[in-house]
Amino acid sequence: MNMKNNIMNQIRDKAIWLVLVVLFIAFAAANDKFVSANNLFTIARQVSMFGIAAVGMTFVILIGGIDLATGSIITLVNVVAAYLMVKMNFSIIAAIITSLMLATAIGALNGFMVAKIKMPAIIATFATQIIFEGAAYIMSGGTPIYGFDPAFKMIGQGYVGPVPVPVIIMAVTFGVGGFILNKTYFGRYFYAVGGNEEASRLSGIKVNSVKFMIYALSGFFAGLAGIVMLSRTNSAQPTAGKGFEFDVITCVVLGGVSVSGGYGKISNVIAGTLIIGILTNGMVLMNVSTYMQMVVKGIVLILAVGFDSIQNKGSLAKA
Amino acid sequence: MNEEYVLQLQHISKEYPGVQALKDVSLEVKKGEILALIGENGAGKSTLIKTCSGAVIPTSGKIIVNGKEFTSMSPQLAAENGIAIIYQEFNNVKGLSAAENLFLGNPIRKGMLIDKKAMENEAEKAFVQLNIKIDPKKLCGDLTVGYQQMVEIAKAIKQNAKVLIMDEPSAPLTSAEVESMFKVCELLKSQGVSIIYISHRLDEIFRLSDRIVVLRDGEYIKTLITKESHVDELIRLMVGRELTETYPTRPDCIRHDETILELQDVTGNGDTNISFKLHKGEVLGLGGLVGAGRTELAQMIFGAVEKTSGKIIFKGKEIHPRSPRQAIDAGIALVPEDRKRHGALLTLSVKNNINMAIYNRISKLSVINSKKEADTASSYKTNLLIKTPSIHQLVRNLSGGNQQKVILGKWLAANSELIIFDEPTRGIDVGAKFEIYSLINNLVEQGKSILLISSEMEELMGMSDRIIVLAEGKMTGELQKESFDQNAIMRLASAV
Numbered sequence: 001m002n003m004k005n006n007i008m009n010q011i012r013d014k015a016i017w018l019v020l021v022v023l024f025i026a027f028a029a030a031n032d033k034f035v036s037a038n039n040l041f042t043i044a045r046q047v048s049m050f051g052i053a054a055v056g057m058t059f060v061i062l063i064g065g066i067d068l069a070t071g072s073i074i075t076l077v078n079v080v081a082a083y084l085m086v087k088m089n090f091s092i093i094a095a096i097i098t099s100l101m102l103a104t105a106i107g108a109l110n111g112f113m114v115a116k117i118k119m120p121a122i123i124a125t126f127a128t129q130i131i132f133e134g135a136a137y138i139m140s141g142g143t144p145i146y147g148f149d150p151a152f153k154m155i156g157q158g159y160v161g162p163v164p165v166p167v168i169i170m171a172v173t174f175g176v177g178g179f180i181l182n183k184t185y186f187g188r189y190f191y192a193v194g195g196n197e198e199a200s201r202l203s204g205i206k207v208n209s210v211k212f213m214i215y216a217l218s219g220f221f222a223g224l225a226g227i228v229m230l231s232r233t234n235s236a237q238p239t240a241g242k243g244f245e246f247d248v249i250t251c252v253v254l255g256g257v258s259v260s261g262g263y264g265k266i267s268n269v270i271a272g273t274l275i276i277g278i279l280t281n282g283m284v285l286m287n288v289s290t291y292m293q294m295v296v297k298g299i300v301l302i303l304a305v306g307f308d309s310i311q312n313k314g315s316l317a318k319a
Numbered sequence: 320m321n322e323e324y325v326l327q328l329q330h331i332s333k334e335y336p337g338v339q340a341l342k343d344v345s346l347e348v349k350k351g352e353i354l355a356l357i358g359e360n361g362a363g364k365s366t367l368i369k370t371c372s373g374a375v376i377p378t379s380g381k382i383i384v385n386g387k388e389f390t391s392m393s394p395q396l397a398a399e400n401g402i403a404i405i406y407q408e409f410n411n412v413k414g415l416s417a418a419e420n421l422f423l424g425n426p427i428r429k430g431m432l433i434d435k436k437a438m439e440n441e442a443e444k445a446f447v448q449l450n451i452k453i454d455p456k457k458l459c460g461d462l463t464v465g466y467q468q469m470v471e472i473a474k475a476i477k478q479n480a481k482v483l484i485m486d487e488p489s490a491p492l493t494s495a496e497v498e499s500m501f502k503v504c505e506l507l508k509s510q511g512v513s514i515i516y517i518s519h520r521l522d523e524i525f526r527l528s529d530r531i532v533v534l535r536d537g538e539y540i541k542t543l544i545t546k547e548s549h550v551d552e553l554i555r556l557m558v559g560r561e562l563t564e565t566y567p568t569r570p571d572c573i574r575h576d577e578t579i580l581e582l583q584d585v586t587g588n589g590d591t592n593i594s595f596k597l598h599k600g601e602v603l604g605l606g607g608l609v610g611a612g613r614t615e616l617a618q619m620i621f622g623a624v625e626k627t628s629g630k631i632i633f634k635g636k637e638i639h640p641r642s643p644r645q646a647i648d649a650g651i652a653l654v655p656e657d658r659k660r661h662g663a664l665l666t667l668s669v670k671n672n673i674n675m676a677i678y679n680r681i682s683k684l685s686v687i688n689s690k691k692e693a694d695t696a697s698s699y700k701t702n703l704l705i706k707t708p709s710i711h712q713l714v715r716n717l718s719g720g721n722q723q724k725v726i727l728g729k730w731l732a733a734n735s736e737l738i739i740f741d742e743p744t745r746g747i748d749v750g751a752k753f754e755i756y757s758l759i760n761n762l763v764e765q766g767k768s769i770l771l772i773s774s775e776m777e778e779l780m781g782m783s784d785r786i787i788v789l790a791e792g793k794m795t796g797e798l799q800k801e802s803f804d805q806n807a808i809m810r811l812a813s814a815v
């Protein structure tokens with residue numbers, strides 16, 4: 001039975017990469033523009049923001065939580081960073097640091113509500129989503145803010161050799177995420193808390209601090225994704241990040257992070273992120289309408305969560 | 320068939336894999352009598368009454384209700400035949416009124432709508448019949464525990480219950496509430512309703528019951544006429560087993576001059592004024608019945624729940640454990656009763672579990688020293704003889720005894736000096752039990768001190784150097800090794 005479990009786990013671990021390959025081949029066959037080096041880098045650049053935010057979301061979902069504020073944090077960071085640079089004459093670095101601190105603070109607020117006040121994460125982050133979406137709109141006056149120092153473009157549009165800078169940022173973020181999860185004791189605590197909160201507490205883990213920290217981190221990574229987005233579009237849109245959390249959650253769950261917490265790997269989240277990127281890009285190339293894309297993405301999320309729930313049912317029965 | 324009996328259980332047995340919960344138990348309930356069912360923890364009382372309600376299907380035997388024979392019941396059959404159970408946890412909806420609760424799932428209707436007025440009138444009548452004053456409009460959640468219980472009883476009577484089974488009904492009640500509950504029981508009895516009354520409180524049983532059935536280790540022992548029996552006889556029957564188990568012996572390791580833990584009037588979490596001393600190298604047994612407040616006491620020492628007053632002195636210094644982390648850092652460990660929910664992290668590996676309490680100690684700048692991590696896990700795997708193919712195996716895949724050893728490994732790695740075991744061998748097979756006992760002995764020989772909570776009388780007496788007994792949150796006595804005696808412990812635990 002252990003053998004069988006192991007094989008099942010192996011399949012579960014690798015299946016997502018197989019899906020990625022199949023999807024890749026399918027789109028390559030359907031459209032000859034798909035496999036060009038140009039298009040592949042476009043995909044990587046497009047998913048970079050999802051990937052960056054997905055690292056924080058991976059932590060959150062690992063402990064059995066959810067963060068719906070990701071999109072509005074991205075919007076707010078867009079508006080705030082732009083506002084600081086254009087209207088307050090902040091330097092690029094100062095604007096970035098200030099807006100990242102703001103993003104982390106919003107995450108910390110979520111963490112406070114979830115860990116200390118014991119609010120359900122879905123409600124707490126839903127509320128902050130609305131609040132900061134509104135705040136961003138108010139601050140921007142409903143119109144785009146633009147006119148940054150050209151150097152700022154580097155983050156979202158630049159290249160190091162043939163590799164786009166946002167892709168490098170994403171890769172580093174995944175690296176940091178993997179390092180935290182696998183090499184530091186925080187990572188062990190994340191898995192422990194996600195697996196069983198009370199047993200974790202009785203093992204000496206400060207569960208509340210862990211949760212607080214994770215939501216703050218999720219805010220930080222969302223903020224970072226927001227900076228990349230601002231640099232890519234070179235203009236702060238008052239609805240820039242709307243619905244962004246949906247894609248990020250889909251990336252993470254597709255990557256096999258269990259929505260009930262306790263199980264997941266950052267490497268597979270990379271695969272999940274690439275799948276969403278390929279799917280979106282492929283559908284655009286095939287002229288699938290935005291609305292049809294929404295239908296497809298919704299179905300993909302259901303499939304991913306459904307697969308996870310069935311797996312869980314099985315493993316619960318065994319335990 | 321005997322007309323006199325409303326309920327007969329004949330030769331009921333229930334086997335679970337590896338455990339015989341009930342062995343050939345028979346009993347009869349007469350019309351209009353209060354029959355007490357008593358026995359130690361795990362004697363099979365709950366299993367037996369669950370066969371009456373249909374929650375447990377007996378392996379063999381017959382249930383005869385009013386002359387009708389059944390091989391097993393279902394909740395629906397039980398209700399149709401007038402058997403109702405009042406559980407310790409009430410089946411009520413706190414946000415609905417007393418009247419609505421009375422008609423839960425079966426409301427009085429007027430066409431498509433619910434007829435609130437009619438339900439309230441009917442409820443009023445039902446309460447009057449029981450001689451209790453409850454406003455039918457009041458929300459159940461606003462009623463005291465005692466009144467909530469009355470609503471449950473009224474509901475059972477409303478559904479025509481002829482046999483009312485009450486499982487520890489007095490446990491959550493204040494003494495005044497217990498008095499009113501008794502009055503209701505007497506009233507029901509005079510109306511011809513039969514009651515099976517389960518309680519740990521022997522004084523209640525002597526006041527209330529007509530006859531007493533004693534169970535022990537899943538077996539029927541004896542039926543007594545209450546008037547003709549005595550507490551001593553009852554206790555003897557409950558605990559009177561031959562002590563056959565042998566326990567691994569250990570040399571005397573107690574350092575009488577060195578007190579590792581001292582409690583002074585510790586109060587909180589349901590316990591009042593608990594005071595005792597635990598010496599270095601001692602196994603102090605903590606006896607009592609389920610709900611006596613032993614686990615609750617352990618939680619306070621371990622910081623899982625904060626005490627409200629009193630002093631905890633550990634290694635000569637007063638400590639105020641506000642979280643398990645603080646207790647762990649001081650050198651206190653808890654091996655909890657519910658291994659799967661509170662002890663082991665089932666979804667993590669043996670290695671992760673053993674290191675869980677010391678990750679902060681084996682990390683530099685939060686990066687884990689993975690060699691230390693693996694070495695620690697391997698060394699406890701070897702020392703504690705944990706049977707696992709590798710330290711990377713998920714704890715979920717280990718047997719109960721080996722999971723228990725992993726938890727113990729975690730505390731040894733954390734250098735704990737006082738280890739509190741809460742029912743350490745529950746659900747563990749016989750061979751592994753002996754291993755756990757030997758491990759406890761080894762710990763003591765290494766100078767660790769043990770607080771052992773156990774509901775198994777034999778285990779408690781076999782393993783402890785000294786036993787203190789709790790009953791209803793208070794310490795009722797202390798026994799030295801030479802005066803260990805089942806009757807004495809049971810007497811203290813029942814607080815008679």
